[in-house]
Amino acid sequence: MSFQTLPPILASIFSLLAIASLLLTFVMLGSRWLRNYLYAFAAESWLIAILSAAVGYFAGFPELYLIAILTAVFRGVVLPYLVWRIIRRLDVDREAHETLQPASALIIGALSVVFALLVARRVGGELGLVGTVAVLALTVMLSMKLIGFLMLSIRYEAISQVLGLLILENGIFLGAQVLVPGMPMLVEIVILFDLLVAVACFGVLVRYLSSAVGTTSSRELKRLVG
Amino acid sequence: MTVRDILLQVGQVLTVLLLSPLIQGVIVKFEERVQRAQGPSVLQPYRDLWKLFHKRIVVPDTASPIHWLAPVVAFTCMLTVPILIPVLTDFPLPYSDMGDILGGGLILTLGSFMILLAGLDAGGAYGGIGSSRAVMVAILAEPTLILVFIGITLLAKAMLPFVVNHLLVGDPAVYFSPAHLFLVAAFFVLLLVETDRLPIHSNTHVEVYMIEEARVLEYSGPLLGLLKWASMMKQFILFTIFCNVLTLPWGLSHQGTALGALAAAAGLVVKFVLVGCAVVFVETVQSRLRFYRYQEPLAASFLLATLAIIATQLA
Numbered sequence: 001m002s003f004q005t006l007p008p009i010l011a012s013i014f015s016l017l018a019i020a021s022l023l024l025t026f027v028m029l030g031s032r033w034l035r036n037y038l039y040a041f042a043a044e045s046w047l048i049a050i051l052s053a054a055v056g057y058f059a060g061f062p063e064l065y066l067i068a069i070l071t072a073v074f075r076g077v078v079l080p081y082l083v084w085r086i087i088r089r090l091d092v093d094r095e096a097h098e099t100l101q102p103a104s105a106l107i108i109g110a111l112s113v114v115f116a117l118l119v120a121r122r123v124g125g126e127l128g129l130v131g132t133v134a135v136l137a138l139t140v141m142l143s144m145k146l147i148g149f150l151m152l153s154i155r156y157e158a159i160s161q162v163l164g165l166l167i168l169e170n171g172i173f174l175g176a177q178v179l180v181p182g183m184p185m186l187v188e189i190v191i192l193f194d195l196l197v198a199v200a201c202f203g204v205l206v207r208y209l210s211s212a213v214g215t216t217s218s219r220e221l222k223r224l225v226g
Numbered sequence: 227m228t229v230r231d232i233l234l235q236v237g238q239v240l241t242v243l244l245l246s247p248l249i250q251g252v253i254v255k256f257e258e259r260v261q262r263a264q265g266p267s268v269l270q271p272y273r274d275l276w277k278l279f280h281k282r283i284v285v286p287d288t289a290s291p292i293h294w295l296a297p298v299v300a301f302t303c304m305l306t307v308p309i310l311i312p313v314l315t316d317f318p319l320p321y322s323d324m325g326d327i328l329g330g331g332l333i334l335t336l337g338s339f340m341i342l343l344a345g346l347d348a349g350g351a352y353g354g355i356g357s358s359r360a361v362m363v364a365i366l367a368e369p370t371l372i373l374v375f376i377g378i379t380l381l382a383k384a385m386l387p388f389v390v391n392h393l394l395v396g397d398p399a400v401y402f403s404p405a406h407l408f409l410v411a412a413f414f415v416l417l418l419v420e421t422d423r424l425p426i427h428s429n430t431h432v433e434v435y436m437i438e439e440a441r442v443l444e445y446s447g448p449l450l451g452l453l454k455w456a457s458m459m460k461q462f463i464l465f466t467i468f469c470n471v472l473t474l475p476w477g478l479s480h481q482g483t484a485l486g487a488l489a490a491a492a493g494l495v496v497k498f499v500l501v502g503c504a505v506v507f508v509e510t511v512q513s514r515l516r517f518y519r520y521q522e523p524l525a526a527s528f529l530l531a532t533l534a535i536i537a538t539q540l541a
Contacts, residue, residue, distance in 0.1 A: 008399035019404040019537060026529060030522070103525035110532040117536050132540045139536070 144171025356440025
């Protein structure tokens with residue numbers, strides 16, 4: 001599929017959807033409240049669903065409609081609901097300890113986007129990717145991965161780390177939608193169910209953590225037992 | 227350079243001069259209405275200015291000539307900037323090629339700088355606090371402002387506000403491109419910071435929270451009137467740049483007839499009421515940030531500007 005032939009207004013809309021989901025990742029990075037993370041993640045999933053439906057419509061991949069619906073239902077509703085249930089059971093509603101202030105985290109995030117842009121240009125040139133949307137998708141994918149890693153490394157709460165992992169995955173999914181829209185559907189469905197299992201397991205682990213250690217912050221997990 | 231163009235240019239300056247208290251009044255009125263209070267009349271700022279210009283001037287003993295100079299310079303700066311930007315017409319008028327976006331920014335900053343000096347000049351405690359806080363905010367806001375200007379320049383391949391206006395009116399693909407929308411969002415945060423609004427500035431002027439007000443505490447009478455008017459004009463000018471250059475570039479006089487200019491002025495009031503509603507919304511839902519969290523909205527704005535520049539690089 002070629003994005004060269006896209007009319008400029010469509011290219012604008014595609015880039016807007018991709019960058020808006022990147023922006024929602026920054027909302028997660030800049031906030032302190034677990035609930036905000038969750039809302040931002042749900043909204044981001046809906047945007048990705050819209051994006052894959054749009055790619056399916058304009059590039060002629062009807063199977064992407066199904067993917068869009070699955071994305072909206074699983075990532076937009078079911079996963080946030082599961083995480084919300086975990087949050088409701090815990091008595092933690094915000095990140096108590098910060099290694100890095102949200103403002104500094106935002107600046108580092110911006111730098112990582114610049115880095116991702118440079119890498120994406122290089123990789124796009126090597127792979128012969130044409131069209132700005134493809135390079136943009138690569139940039140958004142890489143920077144969402146970097147920000148996901150950043151969240152995993154600067155946040156202590158178990159929920160934040162689950163959501164950091166989910167962002168990472170969302171980034172890869174978004175990039176795949178645009179770069180390889182014809183990815184076999186079975187693979188995508190497998191990934192979706194994989195996530196479902198992952199979040200369910202995390203739920204069990206978090207509950208175990210809070211009952212056995214008395215906290216869900218990984219700051220307390222310093223003592224080796226064996 | 228025709229007589230008509232000169233008249234239009236004078237009209238631009240007069241529009242800013244005469245309508246700026248109105249928009250201040252409208253925002254104050256709306257804010258009070260949202261809180262279910264009656265609120266002052268939208269004409270109250272005009273009455274305040276009238277009252278101030280009929281009062282005596284009291285000057286502190288410690289004041290130097292800067293005390294007299296600052297209000298005049300600040301007021302003149304605000305009269306100069308409207309010449310450079312599209313207030314009524316979408317084509318350049320005489321002398322609007324004196325400076326580009328950066329030039330306009332320089333003159334705006336010169337006005338603030340003079341008020342800052344005036345705050346320090348009389349040696350009062352509050353003036354010093356106000357000036358130091360204002361510099362702190364300016365240090366945080368300036369990098370973002372420069373980045374927004376760079377983003378606009380990269381988007382339009384020009385530093386003239388008229389070119390940006392034509393580009394956005396002519397090409398909806400550019401209007402809806404992420405680069406442009408992020409610039410709008412980044413500039414909106416700057417707009418709140420520069421026009422003394424929440425989340426950084428307090429809307430009640432208690433000594434503990436004062437930033438802009440603290441700098442002018444030593445002033446009285448007509449000099450205070452000039453300073454207040456200058457700050458209202460600054461707000462009007464920033465709103466004009468936000469609307470006519472970035473957000474709502476439509477509805478400017480294209481042929482420069484008297485009727486067109488009047489309609490453009492009326493359109494300007496409508497646009498400003500829209501932006502005013504957005505400002506009132508933010509002021510209603512946001513509480514004031516404490517001092518050590520000032521950098522947060524500005525870091526977000528910096529981030530948006532960075533994203534906008536990245537998006538222009540991809541386009």
